[in-house]
């Protein structure tokens with residue numbers, strides 16, 4: 270084809286495409302989206318029948334999921350909220366800068382919050398419930414590196430003092446911990462999120478545990494939601510995406526992920542040669558999540574409205590993340606030339622805009638109207654979890670040396686000139702001569718900004734984050750419950766793994782606290798001889814049992830039930846551990862003294878999920894980790910890799926994890942009984958790791974006066990000689 274023919278063919282194609290689009294518009298307008306959807310399916314089927322394959326795509330075009338005309342009205346004053354957000358930005362920056370001036374290298378991060386400010390502010394003003402009408406509340410997993418912004422807001426709320434801000438990362442002076450930490454700040458932080466990937470997986474299992482509590486009648490069914498804020502780089506961690514299928518399978522519409530897609534991580538771009546938003550959309554859609562993309566801000570709406578032939582959206586879709594990052598740091602002229610300059614029609618679309626205007630075109634994640642629209646849609650969505658993929662700029666507002674630059678993650682300071690620009694851009698009333706010190710700034714309590722902020726939080730039930738122990742102390746448990754285990758097995762051989770299983774079976778029958786026991790297994794119940802529990806207390810399933818189990822006729826059949834007590838997690842020690850943490854922190858988060866027993870193959874425990882165990886310790890989790898079939902002997906048919914002789918060593922470094930390796934049934938009984946007392950009656954923030962053996966032996970009777978020795982770790986069992 271010569272050039273002329275080529276142009277004609279192109280022209281025809283444009284015409285033809287328009288006709289199809291007009292027809293679709295007609296159907297949409299007259300018969301609605303469902304009819305249009307059916308029609309498109311019909312077309313797809315028809316194409317397939319003709320032997321052609323429509324190229325597979327798990328993604329939608331690179332544009333906002335919610336079009337401008339479907340946006341709800343903004344429920345507050347944008348002007349006041351912008352001012353509040355600017356004040357938070359300022360104080361977050363000032364906190365890190367001042368700390369690093371006093372002591373170089375004190376650390377802290379400024380660019381993460383700078384990119385996520387709008388995502389948090391819209392949540393704080395309109396969405397994060399500290400208490401819903403029914404008495405429940407939202408649980409929020411804040412991105413660890415965004416903590417300066419969360420502190421700065423709490424400062425404006427009057428919850429954190431100037432002194433505390435001043436001593437950021439100087440905890441011994443009563444200052445603030447660098448990252449969310451429920452030990453260092455026990456009345457503030459609930460979830461230690463900074464080991465990346467652990468926040469998202471825990472949020473999923475937390476959302477599931479909320480449903481478990483509701484379905485078992487331990488907690489009223491309410492509207493409390495779980496929000497998890499995470500970085501786009503964080504999605505590399507296998508824990509982040511590894512459990513998303515479970516969230517969809519369990520229809521966790523109480524769960525909202527917000528991924529701050531600033532296209533950058535620590536070293537550089539996240540997917541410089543690709544598009545992280547599209548990649549994540551495919552991952553989440555593929556597993557059945559509701560995906561809401563928030564890519565373009567309102568400045569783009571008029572252009573998108575004019576983009577009848579989809580040229581602009583096509584161009585948006587073909588530019589890589591690395592190139593977008595380049596646009597963020599370049600002039601409007603560069604943007605015009607390289608982004609729009611590929612097609613004269615695109616250039617025409619923006620001819621009415623100056624280079625300066627072009628450079629300022631806001632992204633979706635920085636536009637409160639777009640973010641609110643996404644949050645509202647997510648909160649109203651039913652039947653599946655929602656992920657919001659919000660496009661932002663890392664280090665937004667930090668000026669030439671920070672915004673969108675590869676080094677921005679490590680940046681702790683900006684120079685005086687940039688500080689001045691930041692101050693002016695965000696309208697902070699600090700005079701030039703004071704700027705150098707970056708002083709904190711909080712307007713008086715009766716100022717419009719603070720009054721507004723307080724009213725919004727009041728309407729949403731109070732402040733967040735807010736860690737409290739909400740459960741009452743448990744009454745002491747009855748000694749009789751454990752007495753049979755003091756007597757020994759009378760010559761019969763039993764392993765301590767078998768013993769702990771019968772102990773659990775006995776405890777769950779207890780009238781007072783049996784319902785609080787949460788047995789968790791990663792597909793190993795039969796290994797430990799726990800199958801009797803299937804029938805006794807049922808396996809939790811959010812839909813009950815939709816099939817007739819093959820062993821229905823037997824005594825110990827595989828029973829699933831909506832109010833089942835066992836969490837049968839499948840082969841995921843990380844997921845099981847996340848359930849363990851959700852259950853074991855329920856005394857604080859829900860005011861329920863759930864007592865988790867996570868029983869796993871000891872060889873696939875501490876060394877497999879060590880970081881989650883550490884996080885459990887940080888989170889002041891209560892409960893029992895039980896390393897089953899431990900020891901250098903092993904189950905028949907299993908090999909060397911199943912033989913654990915080292916897991917106790919891995920448990921010792923966790924400061925509040927008490928590790929025991931009991932030999933006899935009575936020792937186990939004493940340890941568990943005392944553990945329940947210490948964790949649930951005395952409310953000590955400790956948890957337990959107990960190894961139970963594979964090898965069966967005769968369990969002796971408990972000698973007199975050994976109780977204290979057992980708990981301390983050593984006692985005289987019998988006199989030698």
Ligand SMILES: Cc1ncc(C[n+]2csc(CCOP(=O)(O)OP(=O)(O)O)c2C)c(N)n1
Nearest residue numbers: 381463464465500501502503529533534535
């Ligand atoms: C498990 C783990 N590995 C590495 C780090 C160190 N680290 C802290 S932040 C960061 C990059 C974060 O990038 P992203 O998730 O995109 O967050 P952003 O700051 O861009 O919002 C890294 C590698 C960590 N905190 N946890």
Ligand SMILES: [Mg+2]
Nearest residue numbers: 501502533534
């Ligand atoms: Mg990032």
